[in-house]
Amino acid sequence: MSEPVNPARSRTRRHATPLPLDDDATLHAMGYPRKLTRRFQAFDNFAISFTIINIISGIFSSFGFGMKAGGPRILVFGWIGVSVMVLFVGAAMGEIASAYPTSGALYFSAGKLAKRHRGAWSWYTGWLNFAGQVGGTAATDYAAATFIQAFIALQWPSYQVTPQHTVAITAAILLVQALANTYTVQLVAVLNRISVWWLLIGMVVLVTALVVLPAHHQPPSFATHFANDTGFTNGFYGAMLGLLVTSWTFTGFDGSFHMSEETVRATVNAPKGIMRAIACSALTGLILMLALIYAIRDYTAEAGASAPPVQVLIDALGTGTAKVLMLIVIGAMLFCGLANMTSNTRQIFAFSRDGAMPGSRWWHSVSPRTRTPVKAVWLAAACSLVLVAPGWWSDTAFTAVVSINVVGLFLAYGVPIFLRLRLDSFQPGPWNLGRHGKLVAAVAVTWIVISNVLFMLPQSAPISAKTFNYAPIALAVVLLIATAWWFTTARRRFQGPVSYGSPDEVAAMDLI
Known part of the structure; x- marks a missing residue:
């Protein structure tokens, strides 16, 4: 077993960095006993973030917006540029994940990296992360329900698409995903492995069909x-708004961080999982984006359709083939929602372990049979259902609620990276950026600020109740609730991540 990284050696090349500590010893050094089963290998850890990023789900959900906000020029070159910026964010997050490989992830590291007011930094990061992940699960499953209804309407034209049906289908999806997460970590790992191949094979099938079958393609220009x-x-x-297509897609790669306590050699495999997921998504996403763009036949008509990418498939390939390919898209969305719920559950488990949530003793308990935080799973599902419920009456209300997904997550990403940037005494883990760490962190924070400004700007005109961007309001509500709660009770009882004792003491508390 190797010794912790010496700060003086962090400036050396990565291959000279000592090997990682034993997983349990690392967890014990952070003050936590082992409660969860380590079943995630390197591929499984990569799979969770790759599935949540989910280029098929992300591109098909936002392609229509990109057709109006910049068109192919921004869809292609914006994808490349934003992907590079997200790699900076992932690298900065990966360095932190290597230093603090725990389910608490962002909020835990924020509490450890803050110079002062550690409790407050940790508190706000945790609640932004929680709100963003709940919104992400709700938005992904709602999108899946929308595509399921679109498929049903193509198959049976007499079917009536209604908001009530969308909410009911979303609730059924959440139920199935919660049941899957209730059972062993091994089941979730297997499903995430399947999801990777579903995405990769599905992407190949989609691209091949769009390249080979259409009788006409757009010219290279x-x-x-x-x-x-x-x-x-x-x-x-x-054009700047068009950059959001890529930014919306590249959310959720903190999933690898949240699964650290269930990952073998987490100090190395968690940061590698983050980077591999972003890099693979960037490359495969660009290929899929190009295939869709060059298959466009009638730009104006397809951009104005209710589901532009589906209309592109229908016009280029025919209704029959389009329906088959839609099943690939729907499957990708379902896998994405499942992985998002898994990540959300681990954040709830860790946040509750430190006493930051109402009923914390419930939500951080682990089933003795499955070794999973079952109660946290059902809390995550219930919270997502609460966010989906307004869609029963109004699409606008639903959009207002789940818009916290992107701003909440990106702000939660930015806080620990910003705090690491301010800290001169940061002690990196085995996977680190050496002397380039601060530069990478500075680029990451700069991009997070720019992208969050874009997330909160008006996205279409004229501005009305239907077109208004509710992200600033949703963010303000979350921050207002967190602030009121902090100053009334939380600041007296929550001081950030807690330690359950010395390494030897917490080792004796291990449940596995």
Whole structure:
């Protein structure tokens, strides 16, 4: 077993860094006993983030917006540029994950990296992360329900698509995903392995069909075509909004971080999982994006359709083939929601372990039979259902609630990276960036600030109740509740991540 990394050696090349500590010894050094089963190998850890990023789900959900906000030029070159920026964010997060490989992930590291007010930094990061993940599960499963209904309507034209049906289907999806997460970690790992191959094979099938079957493709120069149908006359503003297509897709890669306590050699495999998931998603996503763009036949008509990417498939391949490919998309969305719920559950487990949630003693308990935080699973499912419920009456209300997904997550990503940037005494783990760590962190924080500003700007004009961007309001509500709660009771009882004792003491508390 190797010794911890010496700060003086952190400036050396990564291959000179000592090997990681034993997983349990690392967890004990952070003050926690082992409660969860370590069944995730390196591939499984990568799979959780790759599945949550989910290029098929992300591109098919936001492609229509990109057709109006910049068109192919921004969809292609914006994808490349934003992917590079997200790699900086992932690298900065990975370095932190290597130093603090725990289920608490972002909120835990924020509490450890803060110079002062550790409890407050940890508190706000944890609640932003919680809200963002709950919103992510709700939004993904709601999108899956929408595509399921679109498929049913294509198969049986007499079927009536209604908001009530969408909410009911979403509730059924959440139930199945909660049941899957209730059983062993091994089952979740197997499903995530399947999801990787579903995504990769599905991407190959989609791209092959779009390249081989259409009788007509757009010319190579079409990748530079620019379109601004956002309603705003300023083309640069429209193009900047188009960058959100990639930013919306690249959320959830903190899943590898949250699964650290169930990952073998987590100090290395968790950061590698983050980086591999982002890199693989960037490459495969670009290929799928190009295939969709060059298969476009009638740009104006397809951009104005209720589901533009589905209309692209129908026009290019015919209804029969489009329906088969839609099943691939629906499957990808379902796997994405499952992985998102898994990550959300581990954050709830860790946050409750430190006493930061109402009823904490319930939510951090682990089933003695399955070794999973079963109660946290059902809390995650219930909270997502609460967010989905307003969709029964209004699509606008639902959009307002789940818009916290992207801003909540990216702010939660930014806080520990920002705190690491301010800290001169940061002691890295085995996977680290050496002397480039602060530069990478600075680029990551800069991009997070820029992207969050874009997330909260108006995205279409004229602005009305239907087109208004509710993200700032949703963020303000979360911060207002967290602030009121903090100053009334939480600041007196929550001081950030707790330690259950010395390494020897917590080792004696291990349940496995």
